[in-house]
Amino acid sequence: MDKELSSIHYDEYLQLKKILDAQHLRSVGFNKPAHDEMLFIIVHQVYELWFKEILHDLGSVMELFSEGTVIESHIGVAISRLDRISKIQKILVDQIDIIETMTPLDFLDFRNYLLPASGFQSFQFRQLEVSLGLKRERRISYTQCSYSGVFSDKEQKILDELEKGDSMFDLVEKWLERTPFLQFEAFDFVEEYKKSVGLMLNREEQAIESADYISTQEKQLRINMMGETKTYFNSIFDEAIHDQKMKEGTLKLSYKATISALLINLYRDEPLLRQPFMFLQKLVDMDELLTTWRNRHAQMVLRTLGQKIGTGGSSGYDYLKTTADKHRVFYDLHNISTLLIPRSFLPELPKELKEKLDFNFSKDKS
Ligand code: HEM
Ligand SMILES: N[C@@H](CC(=O)c1ccccc1NC=O)C(=O)O
Structure with a gap:
């Protein structure tokens, strides 16, 4: 009752x-x-x-x-x-x-x-970082000790368990890896995308070559710079290059998840991909706002303490400024923008796939 x-x-x-x-x-x-x-x-x-x-x-x-x-x-x-x-x-x-x-x-x-209290002892802030997916080995170290050494045994255990389990990053990665539609019958998304990127880069190169008001030397320089963009695209064309970058630590999101995130971003206008796209946007918002907070906090510390060392034992401003850049979790999702191509170059989806991605409310049922 x-x-x-x-x-x-x-x-x-x-x-x-x-x-x-x-x-x-x-x-x-x-x-x-x-x-x-x-x-x-x-x-x-x-x-x-x-x-x-x-x-x-x-x-x-x-x-x-x-x-x-x-x-x-x-x-x-x-x-x-x-x-x-x-x-x-x-x-x-x-x-x-x-x-x-x-x-x-x-x-x-x-x-x-x-003294010696400081923000380093905010357990909830560390819980948030770990839950999002900040890994111990990626943390900027400020002393020889572990970041969790300032907490009680019970709290350290909670952080250890959190680190062992799936973070938000891991869960999103797994979810992305399950995205259907990467291969739909004869339509191979990566292959089609590759062709479009080739067309787009050729067009850009031609535009530079035929441009007025740019010297031949400057044109060559810009075309060389485009070579670097091509290298960047290569990692999305070749899983082995992507995996190598993951080993080096410059990329974190798995190949399959990155391809899915790209597909969702490119075909966001298809009704069924709208919500997945918004979800990815929200993760990017969250990551960006945490970075904004870190930057604002560091700036405020510079104004309040100058270059004084912190009560928690770090260098203060310099340490905090570095965390803003290095403690981002969803960097690879921000970076999808590098891989975006104009809508006019988007490979057309097969009719059956387009229908599958539609709500089909307005379709003539007769
Ligand atoms: C006058 C105000 C503040 C000053 C001067 C200040 C200063 C500092 C300094 C110097 C550090 C580096 C740790 C150290 O060596 O001491 C730090 C870390 C931190 N502070 Fe503040 N802080 C202020 C306000 C705040 C506020 C309002 C919060 C909100 C909860 C906060 C949260 C943190 C957190 C979470 C860290 C750890 C950051 C990390 O390791 O990434 N602080 N703060
Ligand atoms: N780390 C600061 C002190 C400080 O800001 C602080 C001290 C006790 C409780 C919370 C604090 N705020 C967050 O860093 C400092 O070095 O002055």
């Missing part, structure tokens, strides 16, 4: 006693009250609450993707949840404006009471 409904008060429901009694200023404890420490604590607490919501939403999306097949209606749910995450991330970026109202000198009033 259902439990009988009881009433509840706002304070009790939101546990406000706990939350509003959780701002203990260290500067007050040391009898040197610093006005801005209240802001510093509250901003961090708000961040941690939003991290909690992000992990809650991301965890639910990962669960939807954890089964062998992803139910189609679940893609819509995943898109909505990832969209919510990116909206929260925007707030997280904007909050940096608030912390920046604290001047460097005002921070120094209480900074020495914080």
Whole structure:
């Protein structure tokens, strides 16, 4: 039987006693009250609450993707949840404006009471990074110790388990690898795409050669540069080159998943590929916003601390700036843009495949 409904008060429901009694200023404890420490604590607490919501939403999306097949209606749910995450991330970026109202000198009033606490000890931030797919060996090291050494044994175990399991990156890769339509009867997507790329590059080369106002020397230079673009395309034409790049660590997404992501991006206008395309877009949004946050945080640290080393033991600004570039997870999805070709060069899909990718609502049923 259902439990009988009881009433509840706002304070009790939101546990406000706990939350509003959780701002203990260290500067007050040391009898040197610093006005801005209240802001510093509250901003961090708000961040941690939003991290909690992000992990809650991301965890639910990962669960939807954890089964062998992803139910189609679940893609819509995943898109909505990832969209919510990116909206929260925007707030997280904007909050940096608030912390920046604290001047460097005002921070120094209480900074020495914080040692050795730092953002390195944010367990939820590390949970988020690992859940997305940041691998231990790809992390920028700031000391000899493991990034997880600052956590309790219990927390380290949770991070270890998370690292062992499938991350969002792994789940997306597997999902992409299951995409049908790469080979549809006589239609071989990669072969057709290869021909179109060849046509497009030839056309571009001709355009350079016949262009006015460019010197012969400059033309040659540009044509040589196009050679580099061709090399880039070669890895999508040849699985062995792609795998070599994966071994070297310059690519992370498997060959098959990359081809599928390319197909989805190129044929996004086909109704059945619209949602998969939006889903990939949301992942790119999330990755980009985390990078934006890392950059903004690093910039704010430069403004507040200059080149001072951090309380957590890193070089501070230099370390943080590097993470913005190197700790991206979905870089290969951003990079699909390099492989895109104009719609006018897109290989035409066979009629039967086009029909399969349509909702067929408006088709004449007579
Ligand atoms: C005045 C404000 C802030 C300053 C001066 C600051 C400074 C720093 C510094 C120097 C580091 C590098 C670790 C170290 O060696 O200490 C760091 C890391 C970090 N901070 Fe902040 N921080 C500030 C505010 C925030 C806020 C509001 C958050 C939100 C949760 C935050 C989250 C983090 C995280 C997650 C890291 C680890 C980054 C990584 O390893 O990739 N910080 N911070
Ligand atoms: N790492 C900062 C201190 C700091 O920002 C911090 C200290 C305690 C709790 C949270 C912090 N914020 C995130 O880095 C510093 O070196 O001043």
